[in-house]
Every structure is written in structure tokens, then in C-alpha cells.
Amino acid sequence: MKAVIVNTDHSLTTQEVATPIPDQKEILIKVQCAGVNRADLMQRRGFYPPPPGASKILGLECAGTVESVGSSCKRYQVGDTVCALLSGGGYSEYVTVDEGSVLPIPAGFSFEEAASLPEVFATAWLNLFDEGALKKKSTVLIHAGASGVGTAAIQLCRAFDSRACVTVGSQFKLKKCLELGAVDGSVRTAPDFWDRLESFTSSSGYDVILDPVGGAYLEKNLSLLNPKGRLIIIGLMSGSKANVNLSQLLMKRIRIIGSTLRNRSLSRKASLMNRLEKEVWPRFVSGELVPVVEAIYSFSQAQEAHQLMESNETVGKIILSKET
Ligand SMILES: NC(=O)c1ccc[n+]([C@@H]2O[C@H](COP(=O)([O-])OP(=O)(O)OC[C@H]3O[C@@H](n4cnc5c(N)ncnc54)[C@H](OP(=O)(O)O)[C@@H]3O)[C@@H](O)[C@H]2O)c1
Known part of the structure; x- marks a missing residue:
């Protein structure tokens, strides 16, 4: 099969590789489209190796058609159209994935x-x-509110009756986030960036902060949380080091939680996908939640797709699609 391969100079090219074989609990998907994620950029640069046992090929999600199913698989049949959460391998013609990480389109x-x-x-x-x-x-x-993750988080907050304030890189992105359901936001280059975030809650603080930025935001994040607030760090785009006064942590009984999805167990991913199917998928069908797709490239243009993501100009997702 053809797959997008990372060369030693970190560039991307399409090459012929062996087609994966599903084990008994896995499904083989003929990939039509794959999502591009920030993690792909890091993996390409050698900073985010796949977890043990995962495909070394880039790609953490895909949509396509079931090509074959392992002997213990119960739910899907050849020809079903599906999408899947992957530990790797999405940038290719075929990918194998645990049945629990697959959902109907x-x-x-x-x-x-x-x-x-x-x-x-x-x-x-x-x-x-x-x-x-x-x-x-x-x-x-929600920091980086216009990111792929941010645009999903804004919509989930609105759908589940919470108020989301965002940070973004431009007024254009702020407008897009407000259209998706954010209630307010602040542009990270503005001189009153942090003041505006503080005034949004009338200084009472945030219950939850979703932060992919890391080091540079840690101290300010702690000061913006309310008592018993939770800071969830999901990325380190500004770096992993921080110099922080921990007194707020104690006085406000704040919890700081670090979290990655990719290396969770298959059973944890299956229960998460199950929740998404029950709570989120019907809201796509009703139109309450929407996919946010900024651009679509062919797989042979994967490098250009990465360059667009690196520009920090995107709102929502970049997709690679098979040439027809
Ligand atoms: N832990 C996990 O399980 C998990 C899973 C998925 C994603 N993530 C993380 O979530 C983040 C978003 O991923 P994505 O694929 O949705 O990304 P994305 O769509 O490429 O969006 C990333 C955005 O972050 C902002 N940004 C970039 N560098 C920044 C910096 N130094 N300081 C502040 N903001 C910066 C830029 O937007 P603005 O210019 O508008 O600020 C950029 O467009 C990434 O850090 C990714 O690693 C974590």
C-alpha cells in the first residue's frame, strides 16, 4: 500500500510499504481521509514517538470503509463506513485499529x-x-480556542451548558470562536490579554482551564482559577519549563492535571468512544455540533498541509483526502 513517510530530513513523501494485517480484535480500514494534528508535526520532527506497538506512520484519526474484520470483532462488517481514533497509521491507504476505537460516520x-x-x-x-x-x-x-481541539471544546461547553472564554491569535479567530459558541475571548498579542480574561469572570475565576500552551501560561492560569479549580494541561506549545509561586495552589486547593489521549489503554479509549457515540454523535446529526474543517489536501500534499498548520493561521481542522 502507499503511505506518507517521514524522511531523515523530516520532509514527507509517499512510499510503498507493507499493508498492515488486523489481529482478531482489529478492523482493517481502507482510508479515505485522515485528520492532521499538531502531534503529527511533533512526531515528524522526532519529538513525539508513537507509543510501543503503534504504527510509526503519522495519523491519529481517519475515516474510510471497513476492508476486513478480525475474527473476534462483533460490530462492523466489510463495507461499513466508519471513522476511528488511531495511535498512528492514518496517513496511509490502509490502517488497522481496535474495534473499540471505531465509530460509524x-x-x-x-x-x-x-x-x-x-x-x-x-x-x-x-x-x-x-x-x-x-x-x-x-x-x-480554553486556550488556543481556534485550534482543532479548541473548536471542539467550545462546542461541547455550549452544548452542555457551560460558558467558554477563549484565547486566540487574532480578531478573525476570535470572531470564529464566538460563532461556535464561545462567550468571550482575548487575543494573545493584545496588551490587555490577561486583564480581559480576568474581567470576563468578574474576577471570580474559572472552574476549568484547558491549556495546550504549558510553561508560559502556568502562573497566570493558577491566578485565574477559582477555589478548587482544575487546570488541565494537554500540550506544551510554549515549552515545558515554568517558574511558579505555588502558594495559590495550596490556598485555592487547585488541581493541576496533565493528560494525553494517545497512550491511554484500548479499553479506556473504547469507553471514551462509547460516551462520544451516546452524548456527542446525535448532536452532529441534529446539527447542534458541527465539524470545523479549514482545508482539505491530498495525501501527496501532506507536507503543505503541515506547513499550513505550522503557520498558526487555521481555524479547526486540516484534512488529507485520497485523490479520486
Ligand atoms: N494531550 C492530548 O491528548 C492532546 C490531544 C490532541 C491535541 N493536543 C494538543 O492540543 C493542542 C492543539 O492541537 P490541535 O491539533 O488542535 O492544534 P492546531 O489546530 O494546530 O492549533 C494550534 C493553535 O495553537 C496556537 N498556538 C501555537 N503556538 C502557540 C504558542 N506558543 N502559544 C500560544 N498559542 C499557540 C495557535 O493558535 P492562535 O495563534 O490562535 O493562538 C495555533 O493555531 C496542541 O498543543 C496539541 O499537542 C493534546
């Missing part, structure tokens, strides 16, 4: 739209509700 969705859902909605759900213990009527701060 929401009714009426294209392959491109379906491929934009698994990684960001699973990440947003896991970290807002499971790690962040988000309750109705909460106030949430």
Missing part, C-alpha cells in the same frame, strides 16, 4: 467531515468532563 457526513472528529472531540471530552469534572453552568477558559 454520523449520518449525512462526508469522509472529510468524519475524519475531523475523533481526535479532537475525544480529547475535548476526556479533558473537560473526565479529567476536568465539568458540571453544568461552569465557566471554562
Whole structure:
């Protein structure tokens, strides 16, 4: 089969590789589309190796058609159209995946739209509700609100009756986040960036902060949380080091939680996908939640797709699609 391969100079090319063989609990998907994620950029640069046993090929989510099923698989049949959360391997013609990480494509969705859902909605759900213990009527701060994960998190907050404030890189992105359901936001280059985030809660603080930025934001995040607030760190885009006064942590009984989705167990991923199917998938069908796709490239243009993501100009997802 053909797959997008990372060369030693970190460039991407399409090459012929062996087609994976599903084990008894796995499904072989003929990939039509794959989502591009920030993690792919890091893996390409050698900073985010796949977990043990995972495909070394890039790609954490896909949509396509079931090509074959392992002997213990119960749910899917050859020819079903599905999307899947992957530990790797999405940038290829075929990928194997545990049956529990696979969901049907929401009714009426294209392959491109379906491929934009698994990684960001699973990440947003896991970290807002499971790690962040988000309750109705909460106030949430979502950093990088226009990112793939951010656009999913904003919509989940709105759908589940919480107020989301975002941070973004431009007024254009802020407008897009407000259209998706954010209640307010702040542009990270503005001189009053942090003041605006503080005034949004009338200085009472946020219940949950979803943060992919890391080091540079840690101290300010602690000061913006309310007593018993939760800071969920899901990325380190500004770096992993921080110099922080821990007194707020004690006085406000704050919890700081670090979280990655990719290296969770298959059973944990299956229970997460199950929750998404029950709580989130019907809201796609009703139109309450929408896929946010910024751009679609062919697999042979994967390098250009990565360059677009690196530009920090995107709102939502970039998708790779098979040439027809
Ligand atoms: N832990 C997990 O399980 C998990 C899973 C998925 C994703 N993630 C993380 O979530 C983040 C978003 O991923 P994605 O694929 O949705 O990304 P994305 O769509 O590429 O969006 C990333 C955005 O982050 C902002 N940004 C970039 N560098 C920044 C910096 N130094 N400081 C502040 N903001 C910065 C930029 O938006 P603005 O210019 O508008 O700020 C950029 O467009 C990444 O850090 C990723 O690693 C974590």
C-alpha cells in the first residue's frame, strides 16, 4: 500500500510499504481521509514517538470503509463506513485499529467531515468532563480556542451548558470562536490579554482551564482559577519549563492535571468512544455540533498541509483526502 513517510530530513513523501494485517480484535480500514494534528508535526520532527506497538506512520484519526474484520470483532462488517481514533497509521491507504476505537460516520457526513472528529472531540471530552469534572453552568477558559481541539471544546461547553472564554491569535479567530459558541475571548498579542480574561469572570475565576500552551501560561492560569479549580494541561506549545509561586495552589486547593489521549489503554479509549457515540454523535446529526474543517489536501500534499498548520493561521481542522 502507499503511505506518507517521514524522511531523515523530516520532509514527507509517499512510499510503498507493507499493508498492515488486523489481529482478531482489529478492523482493517481502507482510508479515505485522515485528520492532521499538531502531534503529527511533533512526531515528524522526532519529538513525539508513537507509543510501543503503534504504527510509526503519522495519523491519529481517519475515516474510510471497513476492508476486513478480525475474527473476534462483533460490530462492523466489510463495507461499513466508519471513522476511528488511531495511535498512528492514518496517513496511509490502509490502517488497522481496535474495534473499540471505531465509530460509524454520523449520518449525512462526508469522509472529510468524519475524519475531523475523533481526535479532537475525544480529547475535548476526556479533558473537560473526565479529567476536568465539568458540571453544568461552569465557566471554562480554553486556550488556543481556534485550534482543532479548541473548536471542539467550545462546542461541547455550549452544548452542555457551560460558558467558554477563549484565547486566540487574532480578531478573525476570535470572531470564529464566538460563532461556535464561545462567550468571550482575548487575543494573545493584545496588551490587555490577561486583564480581559480576568474581567470576563468578574474576577471570580474559572472552574476549568484547558491549556495546550504549558510553561508560559502556568502562573497566570493558577491566578485565574477559582477555589478548587482544575487546570488541565494537554500540550506544551510554549515549552515545558515554568517558574511558579505555588502558594495559590495550596490556598485555592487547585488541581493541576496533565493528560494525553494517545497512550491511554484500548479499553479506556473504547469507553471514551462509547460516551462520544451516546452524548456527542446525535448532536452532529441534529446539527447542534458541527465539524470545523479549514482545508482539505491530498495525501501527496501532506507536507503543505503541515506547513499550513505550522503557520498558526487555521481555524479547526486540516484534512488529507485520497485523490479520486
Ligand atoms: N494531550 C492530548 O491528548 C492532546 C490531544 C490532541 C491535541 N493536543 C494538543 O492540543 C493542542 C492543539 O492541537 P490541535 O491539533 O488542535 O492544534 P492546531 O489546530 O494546530 O492549533 C494550534 C493553535 O495553537 C496556537 N498556538 C501555537 N503556538 C502557540 C504558542 N506558543 N502559544 C500560544 N498559542 C499557540 C495557535 O493558535 P492562535 O495563534 O490562535 O493562538 C495555533 O493555531 C496542541 O498543543 C496539541 O499537542 C493534546
